[in-house]
Amino acid sequence: MTKAIQLKRDGVFSNFSGSEHYDLIIIGSGLSGLSSGLMWLKNTSGMKTLIIEQNSYPGGYSTAYERDGYVFETTQLFPDIIDILDYLEIDIELKRFDKNFMRRLVVDGDQVDEYQIPAGAENFTKYLVKKFPDDADKITSLMDYSVDMFKQVRKLKANATLGDTLATPFKAPKVIANLSRTYSGLLDKFKITDPKLREVLETFTSFSGVPSDRASAILATGAMLSSMTRCFRPYDFFDEFPARLAEKFQSLGGELRFNAEVEKIVVDNGTVTGVRIKGDENMIKADKVITTVDPMLALKKLVGEEHLTEKYIQKLDNIIMSPSSINVALGLDDKIDMTKLDLDYPYNVVSTGLGTAEKLFDGFLAGDHAFSEDCFHAAVICPSLTTGAKNTITIRSTPWALSNWKDMRENDYKKYVAEKEKWADFLIDIAEKYFIPNLRKHIVVKDISTPATYARYSGSPTGSIYDMASLVTQFGPKRLSMKTPIKNLYQPKFAHGLYGTMMNGVQVVDLLLNRKFNNGNSLFAPNKA
Numbered sequence: 444m445t446k447a448i449q450l451k452r453d454g455v456f457s458n459f460s461g462s463e464h465y466d467l468i469i470i471g472s473g474l475s476g477l478s479s480g481l482m483w484l485k486n487t488s489g490m491k492t493l494i495i496e497q498n499s500y501p502g503g504y505s506t507a508y509e510r511d512g513y514v515f516e517t518t519q520l521f522p523d524i525i526d527i528l529d530y531l532e533i534d535i536e537l538k539r540f541d542k543n544f545m546r547r548l549v550v551d552g553d554q555v556d557e558y559q560i561p562a563g564a565e566n567f568t569k570y571l572v573k574k575f576p577d578d579a580d581k582i583t584s585l586m587d588y589s590v591d592m593f594k595q596v597r598k599l600k601a602n603a604t605l606g607d608t609l610a611t612p613f614k615a616p617k618v619i620a621n622l623s624r625t626y627s628g629l630l631d632k633f634k635i636t637d638p639k640l641r642e643v644l645e646t647f648t649s650f651s652g653v654p655s656d657r658a659s660a661i662l663a664t665g666a667m668l669s670s671m672t673r674c675f676r677p678y679d680f681f682d683e684f685p686a687r688l689a690e691k692f693q694s695l696g697g698e699l700r701f702n703a704e705v706e707k708i709v710v711d712n713g714t715v716t717g718v719r720i721k722g723d724e725n726m727i728k729a730d731k732v733i734t735t736v737d738p739m740l741a742l743k744k745l746v747g748e749e750h751l752t753e754k755y756i757q758k759l760d761n762i763i764m765s766p767s768s769i770n771v772a773l774g775l776d777d778k779i780d781m782t783k784l785d786l787d788y789p790y791n792v793v794s795t796g797l798g799t800a801e802k803l804f805d806g807f808l809a810g811d812h813a814f815s816e817d818c819f820h821a822a823v824i825c826p827s828l829t830t831g832a833k834n835t836i837t838i839r840s841t842p843w844a845l846s847n848w849k850d851m852r853e854n855d856y857k858k859y860v861a862e863k864e865k866w867a868d869f870l871i872d873i874a875e876k877y878f879i880p881n882l883r884k885h886i887v888v889k890d891i892s893t894p895a896t897y898a899r900y901s902g903s904p905t906g907s908i909y910d911m912a913s914l915v916t917q918f919g920p921k922r923l924s925m926k927t928p929i930k931n932l933y934q935p936k937f938a939h940g941l942y943g944t945m946m947n948g949v950q951v952v953d954l955l956l957n958r959k960f961n962n963g964n965s966l967f968a969p970n971k972a
């Protein structure tokens with residue numbers, strides 16, 4: 444018996460009281476907004492707090508939805524957030540992937556190399572040493588160094604003071620040494636030259652949607668170690684997670700208003716005074732505002748360039764937002780036995796060989812894409828193996844630019860549909876060839892998301908799925924600061940991904956409370972000095 448459909452997101456309703464003034468308004472009920480609201484209410488008392496969301500449900504990019512009797516999910520896994528969930532007293536049943544982390548196929552003409560990457564850094568090291576015995580010493584040195592560097596990241600402070608900055612070289616010398624290093628630079632440092640080994644290791648930079656010669660070594664290492672050592676997903680559909688956060692927020696006295704698009708962040712004399720909602724006559728006043736929407740939308744459009752300095756506008760203009768994506772979600776009949784297909788990994792990834800990520804990213808930077816039969820990167824995920832619902836798979840591909848997807852959708856819908864069907868076919872071919880024989884025969888429902896879909900649901904002008912691209916040139920202190928040039932307007936965009944967004948909430952609230960909650964720590968460690 445398959446599980447019945449019951450989306451939790453549809454059980455969360457607006458509880459907006461209609462007040463004219465709030466202590467804090469948060470724009471967006473994605474995970475950054477929900478985390479910010481929850482951390483704030485857990486650490487303050489009696490504060491009037493409102494989250495405003497343009498969609499009719501919470502979760503933003505992390506959600507689930509139904510199409511013709513099948514449930515599809517947007518996100519697929521998160522690294523360890525158990526401490527945060529405990530702190531927030533949110534009880535959610537999670538599946539831990541403690542054996543396998545990734546099935547990785549690398550295609551070179553007719554040859555396909557397969558790697559079954561185990562969970563856990565030590566197991567991964569052992570696995571690589573076995574596969575690449577000639578490089579055993581280099582692999583061990585790289586992994587030891589990586590583990591040590593990641594430990595040092597935990598010692599860093601967010602929104603660093605001068606004192607913190609001066610102390611960092613002593614507390615975290617490896618972090619300082621790698622601040623400007625790319626992931627491929629890190630592999631060079633350990634003299635890892637075997638293209639096959641590099642290809643496997645560089646898989647982890649694709650988490651941040653950028654190639655390893657541009658990705659930050661620290662970030663890629665952090666993504667690799669945190670997700671492969673403790674990797675989870677809910678047993679229920681993915682919308683359960685934001686729904687639980689939203690309900691908790693409301694139970695702590697927070698107000699949520701859905702179907703309300705903020706069209707203006709109101710600024711008076713350099714200070715934020717509230718927000719204006721599309722269609723509302725009066726503004727809602729606020730002492731403080733946190734925006735969790737795309738920074739280009741928030742600063743350039745909702746605030747307006749007239750309130751920003753030339754220097755800040757230039758900084759915004761220089762930022763490269765992350766790529767967009769094409770995802771194909773498929774509902775399959777019950778004649779196919781998904782348990783027999785070796786798909787129960789957080790990720791099943793297939794790509795062409797070394798250099799693919801660079802070529803694809805260059806295509807995106809040129810404003811389009813570089814996908815072809817000789818150059819691709821795709822992930823196939825099978826959520827129904829965990830949820831127990833009717834058979835579903837999702838085929839994900841990135842990087843894509845928004846290009847003319849939005850324009851086609853709005854002005855030539857027939858062409859838009861033809862184009863998205865073409866690329867869905869391309870991705871289904873890949874999934875069928877490498878992971879699911881005869882896949883096409885079993886397709887009952889097909890739902891295709893394009894860059895236009897992501898732009899529409901998130902409000903991002905570029906349809907970016909990972910906020911500011913995680914390039915080494917815009918990592919750490921080089922990212923846009925949480926304090927905006929507008930007084931009392933904050934923008935927590937520490938990192939992307941479900942862990943990163945929960946951390947956005949931790950850090951912005953710690954900033955608002957002068958470190959009285961998380962002691963300035965860059966990661967969640969409320970009791971550590």
Ligand SMILES: Cc1cc2nc3c(=O)[nH]c(=O)nc-3n(C[C@H](O)[C@H](O)[C@H](O)COP(=O)(O)OP(=O)(O)OC[C@H]3O[C@@H](n4cnc5c(N)ncnc54)[C@H](O)[C@@H]3O)c2cc1C
Pocket residue numbers: 470471472473474475476495496497498501502503504505517518519520521522703704705706735736737768770897900901902908909939940941942944
């Ligand atoms: C297809 C896909 C798969 C992913 N898979 C994973 C994964 O498996 N693991 C992982 O860690 N990360 C994953 N990510 C990344 C992760 O989902 C995001 O980093 C994270 O959810 C972003 O949360 P956020 O709250 O910062 O932003 P968003 O989720 O974008 O939330 C912003 C919210 O603001 C609202 N909004 C925008 N404009 C306005 C306005 N003017 N007025 C009112 N409301 C507004 C939007 O509707 C949205 O709800 C994935 C992303 C995508 C798109």
